[in-house]
Amino acid sequence: MFPAGPPSHSLLRLPLLQLLLLVVQAVGRGLGRASPAGGPLEDVVIERYHIPRACPREVQMGDFVRYHYNGTFEDGKKFDSSYDRNTLVAIVVGVGRLITGMDRGLMGMCVNERRRLIVPPHLGYGSIGLAGLIPPDATLYFDVVLLDVWNKEDTVQVSTLLRPPHCPRMVQDGDFVRYHYNGTLLDGTSFDTSYSKGGTYDTYVGSGWLIKGMDQGLLGMCPGERRKIIIPPFLAYGEKGYGDKIPGSAVLIFNVHVIDFHNPADVVEIRTLSRPSETCNETTKLGDFVRYHYNCSLLDGTQLFTSHDYGAPQEATLGANKVIEGLDTGLQGMCVGERRQLIVPPHLAHGESGARGVPGSAVLLFEVELVSREDGLPTGYLFVWHKDPPANLFEDMDLNKDGEVPPEEFSTFIKAQVSEGKGRLMPGQDPEKTIGDMFQNQDRNQDGKITVDELKLKSDEDEERVHEEL
Numbered sequence: 001m002f003p004a005g006p007p008s009h010s011l012l013r014l015p016l017l018q019l020l021l022l023v024v025q026a027v028g029r030g031l032g033r034a035s036p037a038g039g040p041l042e043d044v045v046i047e048r049y050h051i052p053r054a055c056p057r058e059v060q061m062g063d064f065v066r067y068h069y070n071g072t073f074e075d076g077k078k079f080d081s082s083y084d085r086n087t088l089v090a091i092v093v094g095v096g097r098l099i100t101g102m103d104r105g106l107m108g109m110c111v112n113e114r115r116r117l118i119v120p121p122h123l124g125y126g127s128i129g130l131a132g133l134i135p136p137d138a139t140l141y142f143d144v145v146l147l148d149v150w151n152k153e154d155t156v157q158v159s160t161l162l163r164p165p166h167c168p169r170m171v172q173d174g175d176f177v178r179y180h181y182n183g184t185l186l187d188g189t190s191f192d193t194s195y196s197k198g199g200t201y202d203t204y205v206g207s208g209w210l211i212k213g214m215d216q217g218l219l220g221m222c223p224g225e226r227r228k229i230i231i232p233p234f235l236a237y238g239e240k241g242y243g244d245k246i247p248g249s250a251v252l253i254f255n256v257h258v259i260d261f262h263n264p265a266d267v268v269e270i271r272t273l274s275r276p277s278e279t280c281n282e283t284t285k286l287g288d289f290v291r292y293h294y295n296c297s298l299l300d301g302t303q304l305f306t307s308h309d310y311g312a313p314q315e316a317t318l319g320a321n322k323v324i325e326g327l328d329t330g331l332q333g334m335c336v337g338e339r340r341q342l343i344v345p346p347h348l349a350h351g352e353s354g355a356r357g358v359p360g361s362a363v364l365l366f367e368v369e370l371v372s373r374e375d376g377l378p379t380g381y382l383f384v385w386h387k388d389p390p391a392n393l394f395e396d397m398d399l400n401k402d403g404e405v406p407p408e409e410f411s412t413f414i415k416a417q418v419s420e421g422k423g424r425l426m427p428g429q430d431p432e433k434t435i436g437d438m439f440q441n442q443d444r445n446q447d448g449k450i451t452v453d454e455l456k457l458k459s460d461e462d463e464e465r466v467h468e469e470l
């Protein structure tokens with residue numbers, strides 16, 4: 001359309017003014033200005049009256065475009081308009097599907113560009129016209145705005161807008177991703193956004209839940225990464241479009257922000273930050289009673305909970321289902337004083353539905369520090385003796401030897417066992433409460449005192465029960 005090519009030597013030798021005149025004439029011819037004789041137009045006249053500042057792509061032969069237009073005659077009378085039909089023209093350009101004048105007039109156009117075209121009859125409907133609509137030998141005037149351009153050779157275009165410096169892993173097929181997005185058409189019209197929905201969009205990647213272009217465009221993203229993903233319609237919603245927001249044959253632009261992702265096969269990821277190995281004789285194991293400090297955040301850095309808010313370490317018996325599975329696992333094998341980072345996938349944390357303050361399917365990042373560790377008691381036990389229990393247990397308990405053990409005697413006796421190192425109470429609970437519970441268990445008729453017939457060791461009870469079952 002525009003004359004191109006290096007100027008010849010003869011041109012270069014001409015005086016400047018003459019040279020400029022030649023250039024103007026050449027451009028004029030190229031744009032289809034009136035012929036030197038002042039006769040009918042040789043070519044389409046193009047007036048680019050609005051050119052957007054950014055034009056990443058210009059229409060080329062064979063591209064698919066979507067555009068609006070008004071068509072008028074020289075006297076200003078309208079003969080056709082896509083606005084009246086409320087439907088954009090969606091068509092392939094430069095291959096004879098349009099009148100030649102339009103095929104040529106759309107070349108080189110940018111999205112959101114506006115053009116006025118003057119199409120001479122021989123590039124329009126010729127000397128025959130179009131019955132009832134275009135008279136013979138009509139010069140046509142079009143006002144066109146381009147809204148979309150793509151090519152069937154296009155692929156998904158990905159550009160990274162922000163990539164966090166630390167990228168522990170990248171999205172793969174089969175991962176479950178939580179992300180935010182803004183969706184726009186090429187002309188900037190917004191069609192959807194996750195930001196107005198009060199949460200991320202959560203989905204599996206590569207399993208056909210998403211449009212194909214998105215399945216591709218999310219691959220390789222890091223937690224926290226932001227990308228622009230441009231998807232041609234044949235990898236999006238195709239010729240039909242979707243709902244009333246996505247027209248048929250539309251290119252889609254997604255601005256995506258990945259918050260986190262995981263795989264259903266993930267286990268807890270443990271990274272030791274510091275470990276006082278010289279003082280570490282024993283490490284934590286299932287059943288241990290532990291105290292630990294923790295900070296819990298989302299992968300994007302959003303703070304959720306910290307034990308420092310409570311002024312005291314968190315307490316738990318490992319494996320007792322008191323903490324999420326990921327912590328039960330991640331706190332094992334630790335030395336007192338050790339610090340760890342744990343990445344816990346949602347299926348080992350709060351699952352798909354989340355918890356108070358925890359979004360559904362969120363991956364949690366913990367920093368934990370083990371404060372103390374002690375052996376726990378077997379399940380169901382409130383108190384255990386380190387060695388064999390006293391041979392005359394009831395007599396030892398019945399301090400005033402009146403044949404009855406009220407709560408005071410019981411409590412005094414148990415506390416003495418603990419302080420003398422003969423036994424220990426279940427950790428992690430107020431000893432008074434534990435001793436109270438023990439007394440309740442032994443006072444079988446609930447009359448406020450234990451008799452010799454009532455008193456029975458739990459281990460003996462368990463054995464009896466096993467025998468009964470056998």
Ligand SMILES: [Ca+2]
Nearest residue numbers: 398400402404
């Ligand atoms: Ca007594």
Ligand SMILES: [Ca+2]
Nearest residue numbers: 443447449450
């Ligand atoms: Ca009793």
